[in-house]
Amino acid sequence: GQQLNQSPQSMFIQEGEDVSMNCTSSSIFNTWLWYKQDPGEGPVLLIALYKAGELTSNGRLTAQFGITRKDSFLNISASIPSDVGIYFCAGQLIGDDMRFGAGTRLTVKP
Amino acid sequence: NAGVTQTPKFRILKIGQSMTLQCTQDMNHNYMYWYRQDPGMGLKLIYYSVGAGITDKGEVPNGYNVSRSTTEDFPLRLELAAPSQTSVYFCASRSRQGRGEKLFFGSGTQLSVL
Numbered sequence: 352g353q354q355l356n357q358s359p360q361s362m363f364i365q366e367g368e369d370v371s372m373n374c375t376s377s378s379i380f381n382t383w384l385w386y387k388q389d390p391g392e393g394p395v396l397l398i399a400l401y402k403a404g405e406l407t408s409n410g411r412l413t414a415q416f417g418i419t420r421k422d423s424f425l426n427i428s429a430s431i432p433s434d435v436g437i438y439f440c441a442g443q444l445i446g447d448d449m450r451f452g453a454g455t456r457l458t459v460k461p
Numbered sequence: 462n463a464g465v466t467q468t469p470k471f472r473i474l475k476i477g478q479s480m481t482l483q484c485t486q487d488m489n490h491n492y493m494y495w496y497r498q499d500p501g502m503g504l505k506l507i508y509y510s511v512g513a514g515i516t517d518k519g520e521v522p523n524g525y526n527v528s529r530s531t532t533e534d535f536p537l538r539l540e541l542a543a544p545s546q547t548s549v550y551f552c553a554s555r556s557r558q559g560r561g562e563k564l565f566f567g568s569g570t571q572l573s574v575l
């Protein structure tokens with residue numbers, strides 16, 4: 352099955368800094384998604400991307416669907432303490448299961 | 462709406478014991494899923510269901526069983542617990558409408574098998 356490589360594994364940043372993380376795959380996807388998991392909770396959808404080259408924002412979050420359909424990135428601008436959590440990328444091919452990356456653990460120091 | 466509700470929140474099992482992880486959703490979703498999350502790994506699909514009476518294996522089904530007798534409930538059964546089943550388990554559901562990517566997750570069950 353498709354393997355998703357998500358990087359970095361963890362990030363320690365100062366409040367106010369920008370954050371960038373990405374996800375690459377050995378295969379193409381029709382949909383790229385970014386989820387956030389707060390401690391002790393299940394993942395929650397942040398952004399969904401449906402088309403190669405698509406750039407979508409959700410508040411301070413911006414995500415892009417790579418032109419090759421094999422990668423995606425997520426940027427968080429001006430980080431705040433509540434951004435702490437684990438961010439997962441997920442890729443889906445029509446008719447196939449959703450595949451998740453291993454996650455990027457974000458720590459924001461006030 | 463309560464969304465997706467999982468019980469219990471935590472459980473410790475001895476090797477060879479059995480248990481059922483409960484999952485119920487009140488959104489009338491057709492699709493339901495069970496995932497496991499191991500440290501440093503992404504979510505792995507165990508089983509899924511596209512509607513009452515229909516279930517299918519995911520990526521890692523060995524050691525588990527499911528049933529879907531109603532739209533609302535999708536319990537996950539471990540018959541002979543093994544240490545390799547120590548993990549955090551998430552139940553999720555989604556609507557059949559639209560692109561269907563919006564998975565709603567429960568808050569998870571942390572299971573330790575000792």
